[in-house]
Amino acid sequence: MENKEFEVLMHKYIEETISEEEFVQLKAYDAFASQRKLLEAASGFSAPALDIEKSYEEFMAKAPQKDGEWLRRPTMKRYYWGIGIAASLLLCVLLLGIYRFMDSSRTFATGHGEQLTVFLPDSSEVLMNAGSSLEFSEKKWAKERRVHLVGEAFFKVRKGEKFSVVTEEGIVRVLGTQFTVSQYHQFLEVHCFGGRVSVERKGIEKTLSKGEAIRQIRDDTIETWSFEQKIPSWKNFESSFRDTPLSYVLEAIAKIYGVEFVVKNVDVHKRFSGSFSNKDIDVALEVISNAMDLDYSKENNKVVLRKK
Amino acid sequence: MRSTEKSLCESEVFEEVYKSNITSLHNYIYYKCGTKEVAEDIAQDCFVKLWKDCSNFALDTIRHLLFKMANNLFLNSISHEKVKLKHQKLTGDNNHVTKVDPEYLLEEKEYLEKMQTAIGNLRDRDREVFLLNRIDKKKYREISALLNISIKTVEKRMSSALKQLRQQVEGF
Numbered sequence: 001m002e003n004k005e006f007e008v009l010m011h012k013y014i015e016e017t018i019s020e021e022e023f024v025q026l027k028a029y030d031a032f033a034s035q036r037k038l039l040e041a042a043s044g045f046s047a048p049a050l051d052i053e054k055s056y057e058e059f060m061a062k063a064p065q066k067d068g069e070w071l072r073r074p075t076m077k078r079y080y081w082g083i084g085i086a087a088s089l090l091l092c093v094l095l096l097g098i099y100r101f102m103d104s105s106r107t108f109a110t111g112h113g114e115q116l117t118v119f120l121p122d123s124s125e126v127l128m129n130a131g132s133s134l135e136f137s138e139k140k141w142a143k144e145r146r147v148h149l150v151g152e153a154f155f156k157v158r159k160g161e162k163f164s165v166v167t168e169e170g171i172v173r174v175l176g177t178q179f180t181v182s183q184y185h186q187f188l189e190v191h192c193f194g195g196r197v198s199v200e201r202k203g204i205e206k207t208l209s210k211g212e213a214i215r216q217i218r219d220d221t222i223e224t225w226s227f228e229q230k231i232p233s234w235k236n237f238e239s240s241f242r243d244t245p246l247s248y249v250l251e252a253i254a255k256i257y258g259v260e261f262v263v264k265n266v267d268v269h270k271r272f273s274g275s276f277s278n279k280d281i282d283v284a285l286e287v288i289s290n291a292m293d294l295d296y297s298k299e300n301n302k303v304v305l306r307k308k
Numbered sequence: 309m310r311s312t313e314k315s316l317c318e319s320e321v322f323e324e325v326y327k328s329n330i331t332s333l334h335n336y337i338y339y340k341c342g343t344k345e346v347a348e349d350i351a352q353d354c355f356v357k358l359w360k361d362c363s364n365f366a367l368d369t370i371r372h373l374l375f376k377m378a379n380n381l382f383l384n385s386i387s388h389e390k391v392k393l394k395h396q397k398l399t400g401d402n403n404h405v406t407k408v409d410p411e412y413l414l415e416e417k418e419y420l421e422k423m424q425t426a427i428g429n430l431r432d433r434d435r436e437v438f439l440l441n442r443i444d445k446k447k448y449r450e451i452s453a454l455l456n457i458s459i460k461t462v463e464k465r466m467s468s469a470l471k472q473l474r475q476q477v478e479g480f
Contacts, residue, residue: 007467014441014466015448031474038473041423042442045393047335048344052327055334059326059352063359210319 010035060177060195061159087116109133110151112258113278115237120147124163127154129234130278131255151255152182154193154232170201170216179208180232184248189215191232217245233275239284240275246292250305253288257281259298264306266294316370317362325370326355332444333374336454339436340382342391342428350381375454390428391435393443395420419477426476430469437462438469 009026012018013036018026026032087110094108110116110128118126118134121141128134132151140146145163156178157163163174165181169188172181177195182188190199192208199206201216206224208214215223225242233240239256241249247268250261256278274291276284285296285303297304314321330351338347354377358365365373427435437455440446446454448462455462 007463010470011448011463011466034474034478035470038423038470038477039442041395041420042427042438042473044420045395045424045427045439046443047338047347047393047439050331050334050348052330055330055348055352056323056326058348059355062352063356 006031014039058159083114086111087114090114090116091118105135105137105139107133107135113256115235120145122158122160124158125156127235129153129255149181149183151184152180152234152252154178154180154235157195170199173198173200184251186218187215187248189213191227193230193232213242217248234278237278238275239278241272243271243273245269246272246288249288253281253284257284259301259303262302262304264304266292266305266307314367315363316358316365316367321367322359322362325358325367329371329374330355332440332446333378335444336375336436336440337378337382339391339439340379340432341385342389346385350378350385353381354378372454372456376456379455392428393424393439395424422477423473426473429476430472434465434469434472437465438473441466 006026006029009018009022009029010032012022013026091108094106108116108118108128110130110132113130115130116128118128120126120136121138122145124145126134126147129152132149132153134147134149134153136147145161146166147164148166150167153165155163155165155174157174165172165174167181167183167188169183169186172179172190174195174197178193179195179197180191180193182190188199188201190197190208191213192210194210196210197208199208199214202219204222206214206222208224211226211228213225213227223243227242239252241252245268246266249272250263250268253259254261259281270292272288272291274287276287278284281298285298288294289296289305293308294305295308296306316322316325333354334347334351337350338344341347341350354374357377358370358374427439430438437451440451440454441448448459448466451457452459452462
């Protein structure tokens with residue numbers, strides 16, 4: 001049996017704190033050679049390799065979002081039932097269309113003032129804002145999770161392989177869970193509500209964390225900022241803009257109410273910050289006119305804005 | 309005095325803690341249960357708990373805490389398998405060993421296979437200490453802190469593991 005001294009020396013050997021003299025002593029023990037062999041051989045074993053990045057992504061999908069948003073379904077208030085029914089009908093019609101054209105890709109579109117929740121094949125969820133369209137191929141889905149978006153939408157992405165949102169203004173790739181994409185002509189804005197999102201536009205790639213937003217208009221410098229909200233304001237049928245050029249604000253209103261704008265003598269590059277409900281166009285126009293020092297007149301579906 | 313000002317609730321801090329600890333946590337559970345999937349799951353679940361309750365933990369005690377949580381979760385899980393580790397020389401890639409006597413190679417292979425089985429036969433508590441030291445290259449002091457046991461206990465378990473391995477591999 002090995003005695004106490006041998007064990008003490010052995011621990012020193014393992015811990016690499018052994019002196020030369022002690023090592024000579026240790027080598028004299030018969031058991032040393034075979035235990036050394038065991039120790040050395042054991043070092044060559046390994047546990048199954050773990051992919052840290054992948055593990056973290058899985059964790060992100062598993063972890064509860066702090067605000068509990070992940071669990072809550074978008075709820076529609078009573079007076080939006082009409083919209084809901086319209087959206088459901090649209091969905092039914094589209095579903096029917098898909099039966100007919102199994103191979104073709106699926107397209108969803110929202111009209112003025114409409115919002116639509118679309119479930120993707122892996123049960124990821126997309127809430128589309130007014131005047132937007134979403135397209136994806138069910139057939140290729142298993143190979144690549146990719147959707148094409150025109151307009152604005154809020155995404156809740158299930159864990160899995162990379163998920164990309166392709167727009168004319170750039171590509172948004174998800175490494176995590178919740179984000180919005182707002183795309184207009186020459187305009188891309190992304191808000192990240194959870195996890196991490198990577199945005200690529202014109203060859204430049206940026207990564208956003210929870211509570212960060214990014215925007216680029218034309219080729220201007222990229223703007224980034226952080227925000228506090230837990231869900232996009234438009235989800236509650238409210239429009240909110242932060243330092244956004246008037247032209248894009250008007251485009252957003254046009255989508256919600258289905259109106260056409262005529263601007264006279266107005267600098268549409270001037271920026272607007274503020275928010276208004278999506279229920280009353282007069283309130284919206286009032287807010288904007290006041291903030292930007294404008295006069296407005298409305299006839300049918302035509303709104304004329306002019307400088308005061 | 310708190311030595312840290314950073315909070316675990318910040319996602320960057322959390323991500324860093326996750327990425328720097330997940331491998332050793334995963335390995336630790338693997339040494340107990342022998343199933344990669346279970347090990348991954350338990351390791352992730354520990355972080356889910358940590359995340360839910362992030363404001364209640366100080367950064368400097370997290371490692372020990374994670375190991376403790378992992379151990380509890382492991383005790384609650386049902387699926388245990390015999391731990392079967394891979395050895396680089398058993399996986400067929402022998403290109404780095406040039407011109408070695410084939411008889412020696414065979415002997416070595418037998419030796420390692422015996423050892424693989426013997427490691428699986430160790431008591432859980434001996435095996436985890438032994439492998440944390442051998443594979444994860446952790447010092448006795450680190451192991452003692454992680455598992456909240458004394459260095460003396462670490463030494464005892466190392467000796468015990470070595471003794472049993474020798475008995476099983478060499479037959480005495």
